[in-house]
Amino acid sequence: MLRSEGTGDTTGATAGTVAPSPTGGTFESRDPATGTVVGVFPVHDTAAVDAAVARARTAAERWAALGFGERRLRLAAYRGHLARRLHELADLVHRENGKPRADAVLEIALAVDHLAWAGAHARRTLGPRRVHPGLLAVNHAAHLEYQPLGVVGVIGPWNYPAFTPMGSIAYALAAGNAVVFKPSEFTPAVGAWLAEAWRAAVPDVPDALQVVTGLGETGAALCRAGVGKLAFTGSAPTGRTVMAACAETLTPVLMELGGKDAMIVDDDADVAAAADAAVWGAMSNAGQTCIGIERVYATAAVHDRFVAEVVTRVEALQPGSDADASYGPMTMAGQTDVVRRHLADAVAAGGTVATGGTVDGGYVAPTVLLDVPETSAAVREETFGPTLTITRVADAEEALTRANDSSMGLGGSVFSGSRDRGLDLARRMRSGMTSVNAVLTFASVPALPFGGVGESGFGRIHGEDGLREFTRAKAVTVKRAPLPVDFMSFGRPAGAADALARVLRLVHGRHR
Numbered sequence: 299m300l301r302s303e304g305t306g307d308t309t310g311a312t313a314g315t316v317a318p319s320p321t322g323g324t325f326e327s328r329d330p331a332t333g334t335v336v337g338v339f340p341v342h343d344t345a346a347v348d349a350a351v352a353r354a355r356t357a358a359e360r361w362a363a364l365g366f367g368e369r370r371l372r373l374a375a376y377r378g379h380l381a382r383r384l385h386e387l388a389d390l391v392h393r394e395n396g397k398p399r400a401d402a403v404l405e406i407a408l409a410v411d412h413l414a415w416a417g418a419h420a421r422r423t424l425g426p427r428r429v430h431p432g433l434l435a436v437n438h439a440a441h442l443e444y445q446p447l448g449v450v451g452v453i454g455p456w457n458y459p460a461f462t463p464m465g466s467i468a469y470a471l472a473a474g475n476a477v478v479f480k481p482s483e484f485t486p487a488v489g490a491w492l493a494e495a496w497r498a499a500v501p502d503v504p505d506a507l508q509v510v511t512g513l514g515e516t517g518a519a520l521c522r523a524g525v526g527k528l529a530f531t532g533s534a535p536t537g538r539t540v541m542a543a544c545a546e547t548l549t550p551v552l553m554e555l556g557g558k559d560a561m562i563v564d565d566d567a568d569v570a571a572a573a574d575a576a577v578w579g580a581m582s583n584a585g586q587t588c589i590g591i592e593r594v595y596a597t598a599a600v601h602d603r604f605v606a607e608v609v610t611r612v613e614a615l616q617p618g619s620d621a622d623a624s625y626g627p628m629t630m631a632g633q634t635d636v637v638r639r640h641l642a643d644a645v646a647a648g649g650t651v652a653t654g655g656t657v658d659g660g661y662v663a664p665t666v667l668l669d670v671p672e673t674s675a676a677v678r679e680e681t682f683g684p685t686l687t688i689t690r691v692a693d694a695e696e697a698l699t700r701a702n703d704s705s706m707g708l709g710g711s712v713f714s715g716s717r718d719r720g721l722d723l724a725r726r727m728r729s730g731m732t733s734v735n736a737v738l739t740f741a742s743v744p745a746l747p748f749g750g751v752g753e754s755g756f757g758r759i760h761g762e763d764g765l766r767e768f769t770r771a772k773a774v775t776v777k778r779a780p781l782p783v784d785f786m787s788f789g790r791p792a793g794a795a796d797a798l799a800r801v802l803r804l805v806h807g808r809h810r
């Protein structure tokens with residue numbers, strides 16, 4: 299990314315896809331493989347962000363008034379548009395993020411599936427329902443519904459520039475909110491494309507999804523713009539800054555932060571399958587996956603076989619940007635410095651490089667590290683590169699203890715020959731999501747909530763929890779008939795409290 303006043307050598311996409319910012323200047327996004335400019339985008343300043351949020355507020359009223367059924371139709375039109383133009387968007391994701399086209403297609407397919415689920419399940423999850431009024435309000439009808447917050451701000455990352463923000467956007471829209479989305483400065487073209495697609499597919503409420511582009515300050519302006527909620531995905535340090543900015547206006551936040559996800563390989567695991575999954579979980583998308591596998595704890599019974607299987611597979615990987623590439627360059631050039639630091643630290647602390655360990659320009663060789671001390675940065679901090687540490691442990695219990703010894707807890711994986719044992723370990727893993735005998739699967743199940751514990755953040759996208767995340771519960775009671783004695787009136791008779799105590803004793807007093 300370069301900040302500039304000019305346009306440079308572009309491939310066609312221009313700042314024209316989002317509303318210009320008269321005062322903020324422009325910036326470029328570049329293909330990380332070639333350095334070619336993908337697009338030039340406005341830096342939306344505070345005034346421009348406030349204007350977008352004001353337009354969204356108006357759109358939110360119309361969007362909410364449409365109701366679940368009409369919104370579902372429009373969300374279907376949006377996903378139809380994305381599905382029909384999938385290759386166009388995949389090409390843009392490939393050029394701006396660097397990942398192989400096939401991975402971009404997979405990412406968009408997941409986003410479309412989540413859109414479909416959110417649209418289809420919003421009414422059942424959020425719509426009005428009667429609930430039991432309980433003993434003291436037996437003469438009232440009790441109604442519950444989940445109402446939209448108005449405008450939701452979404453600050454998204456560059457690693458899955460379509461799928462990750464859609465986890466907030468789709469669910470917020472389905473719940474009846476308008477959305478103002480600030481994509482990462484590394485992937486503004488994908489964000490702008492998503493908003494333009496919305497305008498084309500849903501022309502009667504075009505401002506229900508808008509994009510503002512820019513750098514960190516544009517995101518900060520969105521935090522202060524008075525949105526109903528701010529959904530942030532990114533690093534923990536920036537998450538803290540975002541929370542602090544949102545605190546100024548008491549804007550609630552959803553935090554999807556980093557991970558240091560672990561895989562446990564038990565004695566009776568299918569070692570070849572575990573190795574295959576570990577390599578995909580660690581290396582796909584150049585390791586730039588918040589739920590990527592960064593640490594493996596393999597029991598002594600399978601450790602050596604597992605390492606051999608992993609190394610064989612890793613050595614067949616080919617980083618690059620052509621059609622055969624296993625994964626692309628690091629999207630953010632500066633990320634190679636983090637990877638280098640973690641590699642150097644791991645080796646200095648006594649770890650060994652089983653394969654890889656080199657960085658060539660923006661490409662990090664697929665790397666397997668062994669015997670890295672648990673105190674090393676490669677084990678404790680999010681690396682966000684195609685690297686994997688493998689550690690020998692006595693048994694699965696030790697693996698679980700080590701897996702859980704992390705400030706973060708986003709996802710994770712367990713490989714076990716026993717379904718019950720795998721499920722038990724998964725339940726006890728300190729993370730928001732765990733796959734048994736697979737990796738990352740939970741993210742592709744729209745009905746399952748997605749989010750972390752500890753420094754991986756809080757709040758949930760996806761599933762019913764993800765729909766409710768972008769709403770406020772509204773409780774209403776409607777009096778149906780008077781009771782002979784109204785306890786909530788100064789006119790109640792003197793003996794009313796005694797009568798109530800007798801009823802209470804009858805109903806609850808028998809429980810010991």
Ligand code: NDP
Pocket residue numbers: 453454455456457480481482483484512513514515516517518519521531532533534536537539540554555556557587588633636680681682
């Ligand atoms: P950041 O957390 O810095 O940025 C994430 C998003 O927040 C971007 O859209 C960014 O905009 C925006 N932002 C930055 N500063 C502010 C601010 N002051 N107020 C509001 N919004 C702001 O992540 P990076 O992209 O810089 O990546 C750094 C590290 O974060 C990675 O190495 C990785 O470890 C982790 N990460 C984790 C992700 C995950 O899915 N868990 C996703 C991405 C990163 P802009 O890009 O314009 O600066």
